[in-house]
Structures are given as C-alpha cells and as structure tokens.
Amino acid sequence: MRLGVQRAVLIAAGVAVLATLSQWAHISLFESRLMWNDPGAAPETPELFHFAIQRGAAIFHDRCASCHGADGRGDRSRGIPDLGDADWLYGTGTVGDIEKVVYYGIRSHNPRGWNLAVMPAFARPVPSPTEHIPPLTPPAIRALTEYLLSREGKPADRTTAMEGAAIYGSSGGCYDCHTADAKGDSAIGAPNLIDNIWLYGDGSRQSIYDSIAYGRQGVCPARAGLLRPIQIREVSLYTFSLSHSSTTH
Numbered sequence: 001m002r003l004g005v006q007r008a009v010l011i012a013a014g015v016a017v018l019a020t021l022s023q024w025a026h027i028s029l030f031e032s033r034l035m036w037n038d039p040g041a042a043p044e045t046p047e048l049f050h051f052a053i054q055r056g057a058a059i060f061h062d063r064c065a066s067c068h069g070a071d072g073r074g075d076r077s078r079g080i081p082d083l084g085d086a087d088w089l090y091g092t093g094t095v096g097d098i099e100k101v102v103y104y105g106i107r108s109h110n111p112r113g114w115n116l117a118v119m120p121a122f123a124r125p126v127p128s129p130t131e132h133i134p135p136l137t138p139p140a141i142r143a144l145t146e147y148l149l150s151r152e153g154k155p156a157d158r159t160t161a162m163e164g165a166a167i168y169g170s171s172g173g174c175y176d177c178h179t180a181d182a183k184g185d186s187a188i189g190a191p192n193l194i195d196n197i198w199l200y201g202d203g204s205r206q207s208i209y210d211s212i213a214y215g216r217q218g219v220c221p222a223r224a225g226l227l228r229p230i231q232i233r234e235v236s237l238y239t240f241s242l243s244h245s246s247t248t249h
C-alpha cells in the first residue's frame with residue numbers, strides 16, 4: 001500500500017519535471033527561432049508571432065507605455081508619435097526600422113541613434129546650435145503657417161500663403177529637410193507637413209507657429225544594454241503589430 005503511494009508520488013513528480021522541461025524547451029526553441037531569423041520573418045509565422053507579441057506587450061507596458069501610451073497611440077501635446085498608424089517618421093515601419101529605434105533611440109546621445117536633423121527655432125537669434133541657419137521674423141513665420149494650412153486644404157489667407165510659399169523654398173530653407181513638396185523625408189525624420197497628421201499639437205495656427213518659432217526635438221531613449229536582444233526583438237514585434245492588427249488575428 002505505502003509502496004503504491006510512493007510510486008504514485010514519484011510518477012507525478014516525474015510528469016511535472018517533464019512538463020517543465022518541455023515548456024522550457026518550447027520557449028527556448030521559440031526564442032532561438034526569433035533571434036536567429038530575419039526580424040521581418042516572425043510576422044509570417046502566426047505561432048511564433050503570437051508568442052513574441054504576448055511577451056512584447058508586457059515589455060511595452062513597462063518600458064514604452066509611459067510615453068507612447070498603453071495603446072501606443074502617442075500624445076500630441078508632448079510630441080509622442082502614434083505607433084498604431086501607418087505614418088512613420090523614420091523609415092517605413094518594418095520590424096528592422098523599429099528595432100533600430102529601440103536599440104539606439106532618437107536624439108538619445110547614443111552615437112548610433114537617429115540624429116540627422118533637428119527642427120530649428122526660427123524665432124531665436126541663433127535658430128540652430130550646429131548649422132548656420134538665419135532667423136525669421138514673426139510675419140515670415142505667420143506666412144509659412146498660412147502656406148502650410150493652405151496646402152492642407154484648410155481656410156487660409158491666400159496672399160499671405162503665397163508669401164509663405166516663397167519663403168519655404170528660399171530663405172526659410174524648409175525644403176532642405178522637409179523636401180520641396182513638403183511631404184517630409186523619412187531618411188532623416190523630417191515629418192510630412194501637409195498630411196494632416198501632426199506630431200506636435202492639433203494642427204492649429206498656434207501649434208504650427210510654435211513649431212516653426214521655437215523648434216522641436218523629440219527624444220526616444222536607447223535601450224541597447226538595458227534590455228536583452230530577445231526582449232528588444234519581442235517589443236519591436238509587438239510595436240509592429242500595433243499598425244498591422246490584421247496579422248495578429
């Protein structure tokens with residue numbers, strides 16, 4: 001009798017150990033498949049993608065939600081971009097693009113981070129500390145604001161907007177970063193100025209004026225060395241899933 005109980009206990013313990021081992025093997029197999037494959041490959045394997053984004057969601061909640069919001073929709077009063085739309089400041093929103101931001105950040109002082117362009121403060125005597133950029137007068141900044149509003153199809157004063165167009169393409173130097181058609185340049189993080197998607201503020205006259213007059217320089221912290229590479233991959237895949245909801249269901 002006692003022997004029977006002992007055997008049963010032993011068998012139960014054996015089963016528990018085996019279950020733990022197999023779960024561990026399962027996790028480490030998934031982790032190595034995630035790490036050794038191209039970052040863009042996981043979304044094409046539903047089981048792997050599901051595993052990654054579940055774990056990535058917890059990391060996002062801990063490390064990203066304080067700025068990007070629990071749902072990743074950002075905060076325009078602080079210049080935090082929406083990660084759930086298809087509009088990317090940097091690159092085209094591939095898992096690799098996202099991973100680069102998570103590793104090295106944006107204006108994060110990490111030498112490998114994005115730091116190719118800073119929006120100058122045109123109302124200040126020295127608009128940019130690094131580049132030689134001449135300041136603009138308040139009427140010139142108002143004219144540029146009218147020009148951008150008119151390009152978005154919003155009510156704007158036509159004559160002033162035309163003055164703004166001329167400044168945009170000449171002394172303002174805006175074309176240099178935001179391109180001549182004002183649609184931005186995702187190779188340097190210069191936003192599209194005429195798509196009605198605003199990083200800063202609500203697209204009102206005042207918020208556009210403030211961006212041009214006082215400059216902007218959003219910072220996303222670098223996580224290299226602070227998160228393990230597998231965690232960076234998982235949180236990047238989770239971030240990717242926010243703008244590709246159809247692939248997660």
Ligand code: HEC
Pocket residue numbers: 060063064065066067068079080081083087088089090091097098101102106189199217218219220221223235236239
């Ligand atoms: C301290 C606030 C803060 C935290 C924490 C933060 N971010 Fe950011 N993030 C920003 C800001 C601000 C920007 C926009 C930078 C700019 O204006 O160029 C940004 C930009 C990004 C972008 C680029 C978006 C685009 O449109 O190209 C990605 C991707 C991103 N963050 C992902 C993350 C992830 C993932 C985490 C967590 C690991 C995270 N961020 C943590 C503030 C933050």
Ligand code: HEC
Pocket residue numbers: 079117118119120122144168172173174175176177178188189190191192193197198199200201208211212216217218219
């Ligand atoms: C040296 C490059 C550079 C130049 C020159 C420049 N910009 Fe920018 N601009 C940027 C960058 C980069 C950002 C985004 C800043 C950030 O992400 O924090 C930006 C942001 C903006 C924004 C805010 C966009 C939003 O979505 O909220 C406006 C408006 C703007 N620029 C207008 C202009 C105008 C008008 C000019 C010309 C007078 C100009 N910029 C010249 C680089 C530049």
